[in-house]
Amino acid sequence: MSTAVDTSELPRAERPRPGLVGGNPLLRWLRGNLFSSIPSTLVTLILLALLIKLAFSLVQWGIWNAVWTEPSGNSSACRAARGLGACWAVIPEKLRFILFGTFPYDEQWRPALATLIFIALYYLSTRPRWWRRELLAVWAVALILIGLLMWGGVFGLSYVPEERWGGLPVTLILATFGLAFGFPLGVLVALGRRSTLPAIRSLCVLYVELIRGVPLISLLFMASVMFPLFLPDGVNFDKLLRAQVAIVLFAGAYLAEVVRGGLQAVPRGQHEAADALGLSYWRKQRLIILPQAIRHVIPPLVNTFIAFFKDTSLVLIIGIFDLLTTAKTAIIDPVWQPFSVEVYLFVAAIYFVFCFAMSRYSRHLEGAKSNGN
């Protein structure tokens, strides 16, 4: 385990305590945290030099020499600045396509509204005081509303088939429905894996291990080429739905393992007490065991959610228009083709905002837990 990093600065415990050195608090902080020893000072100086150089060239490329606006359908200014500055003009030019794909242009307020409903839904679900039965009803209503907005066909909204959906709403749909259905599936499988009935247990183990053993891509391929083979003649459902089923099955297996960890953390006495009260198996699980088990694993659950949110981007490979696919398609346009880095950075920022919010939230929950709440 030898590394190039100076091991002498390893333990935080070794850090000279501020307060032992007198003088100006800023100087004291600097001496304690940046210049505490000769190797530390060297590291600081080298990093500072690199950082300043990097920041300088980034500012030059991203702001100073960047092209911010262009007349529509023309990228001559961007091409002139190529290699010197970024071409941010490609973002407003392609924004609507990246966010909403091929959804009819005049109707794009509908996916935009659906996206906002999703975000509101996430926000509500993160508030512990909202964790009540009513939340399920809110979810049901919101999901129906989103379905109405996307498909249309009623209340004077024109009908839009799934093939025309695209961009951010598709990513959110895949992630949200994947978790909304994958979570109950995962709970059932986790219970099955801890069951005393050998046939059910082995079935659950087989499912979890098979799914976790293979990459999501091969499952998505399976969904796109093998599903039609396994269905009777004439029955076929949409590609988006098939990918959604694959994601649900995949999420179920991973969430089952997380929930199983929580189930293992519930002391035996709880089971025995519930049995002594004469509760049936399902009532025991629902009222006593699961609430405790799931509370134990909320932070790892959120981490799994983040992983899934990122993994929905894999549907690019089977040609479903999620956020990443629309971005990749947007730069096929020969006019804007050389400026893919800018588009990827923009999309990366969108993904980052969602994932960073979730990871902050997970850390906040962990902190709240260790404070005894």
Next chain:
Amino acid sequence: MRFAKWTFFHPEDSAVSTPKRPPMSRLQLSLGNVQLKGLLWQVLVVGVALAIVGWLWSNAVHNLSVRRIATGFAFLGREAGMPIVDAWLPYTPRDSYLYAFIIGVTNTLRVAVIGIVLATVLGTMIGIARLSANWLLSRLAAVYVETLRDIPLLLQLLFWYVLMQSLPPARGAFHPIDGVFLSNRGLMLPFIPIGPSQWLVLGVAAVGLVILYLLRRWQIARQMRDGRERRTWPYAVLLVVVLPAVLSWGLGVPWTISRPELRGFNFVGGLALAPEYFALLIALVTYTSAFIAEIVRSGIQAISRGQWDAANALGLRRGFVLKHIVLPQALRVIIPPLTSQFLNLTKNSSLAVAIGYQDIVSVANTTLNQTGQAIEVIALVMLVFLTISLGISLLMNWYNARIALTER
């Protein structure tokens, strides 16, 4: 009434048990009920599962016959006719599908094994940097981890690939140190061509290493008995350095370094890492290293400060404390999640298909399009990944068992 009758037959029980205890016969029936219910549940679930599988299977058989798609693995012997550009074994499109699959597997392993090694090294460095007392270093490491973890790997992969493609052509390649070129043709490195005679010498050195390991174990066993310390390094020099060197000199094995050189529009000689391979490797290594860094950090932080304090009180040097006291304990916390990161990296290497690096999934995908035999092809892919996953798990579990706390 019944209560009275019951106490009459079992007077000694009445004081301690509930008065409404059912008669013996019903008690037995309800006991049987629990088992019966369990059995019924199992029959029901397994029955439903079998019914679904059977229904899907019959549909598949029907659909395959309607579409005139062949079944079975006979296609593996046929000529593949698919070009594979980046292979380390000799391959032509005239070879069989089976051989194309083997090339795909070697390509997957090539990126996974090297990726695992590099990601572990980089991840450990960044994990330790995050714990540094130097504020700037630890903040930069935190930013690295947070940024890379929150962006989808596929997006990062596409990003690196686009960057690779926008590098200057071979003639204007970056040339940081002698013999290394970076251009839109990929990364060129100097290397030593390994033929049969070189393999022989390396093989002798490897055998020497094995003998050395056995010797060391024997020495430790003897030291346990008589308490005398024995030197290993003379044997090490003899077995691993002197013997192979003498053999190499005696046989006149050439060890010439092949350097890449620019001829016309491309490079000749040296070791070429194709842009697809290089982009995939960078993406996998940087992405996974962010996760490994977090694992290493939490592993080291899990060791209580008392361990550091106690070691310091004994006057041990910091490097010694880290190597002999903290890391062995931290490893026990680190290894299990590290194993799952290794598995993730291997599975994630299948994203190669998005940029056209021909790993097993990509080869399988082409085969599927050419033959239409989806079930067989996907079964093969699953088999390959399950085997690799199982192999990594077994290896890491063995290592984990070795370093596990031996409690008496």
